[in-house]
Structure formats: structure tokens, C-alpha cells
Amino acid sequence: MSEDMKTVFLIDDEAVQLNLMEAVLSQVPANIRSYSDPEAAWEDLMIYHPQVVLLDLNMPKLDGQGWMVRLSEERKMNDFHLVVVTGNRMDEDAEFGLYSMGAIKVLEKPVNSGEILDLVNELLQEAP
Numbered sequence: 001m002s003e004d005m006k007t008v009f010l011i012d013d014e015a016v017q018l019n020l021m022e023a024v025l026s027q028v029p030a031n032i033r034s035y036s037d038p039e040a041a042w043e044d045l046m047i048y049h050p051q052v053v054l055l056d057l058n059m060p061k062l063d064g065q066g067w068m069v070r071l072s073e074e075r076k077m078n079d080f081h082l083v084v085v086t087g088n089r090m091d092e093d094a095e096f097g098l099y100s101m102g103a104i105k106v107l108e109k110p111v112n113s114g115e116i117l118d119l120v121n122e123l124l125q126e127a128p
Contacts, residue, residue, distance in 0.1 A: 006030045006124050007048045011041045011067070012056035012085070017109070021054065024113040028120050038062045042070065050080050051127035052120055057086035057098075068101040081123040085111060 008030045010021050018034045025032050033048060035041035038059055057064035064084060071082075084098050087109040095106050105119065 006052075006127055007050040008032050008120060008124070009041055009044075009048070009050040009053040009055075010034045011038050011053065011059075011064075012036065013038075013059040014056070017056070020113075021111075021116070024117055025120060027117060028124065030120075030124055038064075038067050042067065052081045052083065052123045054083045054085055054116075054120075057084055057088060065098075065101070068098075068103070072101060081127065083107060083119065083123075085109060 006029075008025060008028065010018055010025070010032065012018050012021070013036050015036060018036060022032055022034055030051070031048070033041075033044065033050070035044075038055075039062055041053075042062075055064045055067060062070075064086070068082070082103050083105045084103045085107045088094075090098075090106060090108065098106050104123075107116065107119075
């Protein structure tokens with residue numbers, strides 16, 4: 001892994017979704033790290049220092065909102081761009097709640113591959 005290459009975390013408990021996102025993001029000039037277990041991603045957060053995190057909202061054990069609460073409590077929200085990816089239809093209040101917890105974008109599944117590719121490339125360019 002190149003020291004100056006940026007890192008993207010994909011966190012989703014569905015293997016099919018992870019595989020699709022990995023395939024799409026294989027075109028991105030970054031190290032892509034996939035996690036089906038949000039706890040494992042949490043443990044790796046301070047090792048790999050991702051610039052972008054794509055976080056599924058609905059997962060067993062520790063869901064996306066729980067992960068975001070933990071980030072907020074430990075003051076790690078400003079370390080990377082957080083994009084929430086959800087299979088749920090979001091009303092304005094729910095979506096606003098995610099933005100207030102630190103998400104910069106909320107995407108509904110199925111995610112358009114061109115949109116996610118453009119978004120991640122843009123966020124990586126903005127990252128230090």
C-alpha cells in the first residue's frame with residue numbers, strides 16, 4: 001500500500017453490496033478497504049485513516065447510526081468525509097438527522113455507479 005495513496009472504507013453487512021461497490025470503486029485511485037463488520041472497520045479507523053467512508057445504515061450489532069454516534073462521542077467526525085448509503089426511503093427529518101450527525105451525503109440504494117464514482121473521486125480530491 002502506497003504511503004501517499006488515499007483510503008476509502010466501504011462498510012456494509014451485505015456481501016453483494018460490498019462486491020458491487022468494490023467493482024465500481026476499483027477505478028478510483030485509492031486503497032479500497034471493505035468491511036462487512038462495522039466493529040472491524042472501527043478498529044481499523046485509526047490504523048488506515050480513511051479520507052472517505054461509505055457507511056450502510058442498517059446493519060446488525062452496530063448499525064450506521066450507532067457508528068456515527070460513536071464517532072461523534074470520540075470526536076473523530078472531522079477526520080474524513082462520511083457518506084451514508086441506505087436501503088431505506090428517507091424523509092426530510094431522518095435525512096436531516098444524518099446530516100446533523102456528520103454525514104455529508106445520503107444515498108439511497110440502489111446507488112447509481114456513475115454517481116458514487118464521481119462523488120468519491122471528488123471527495124478524495126478535497127481530502128488533505
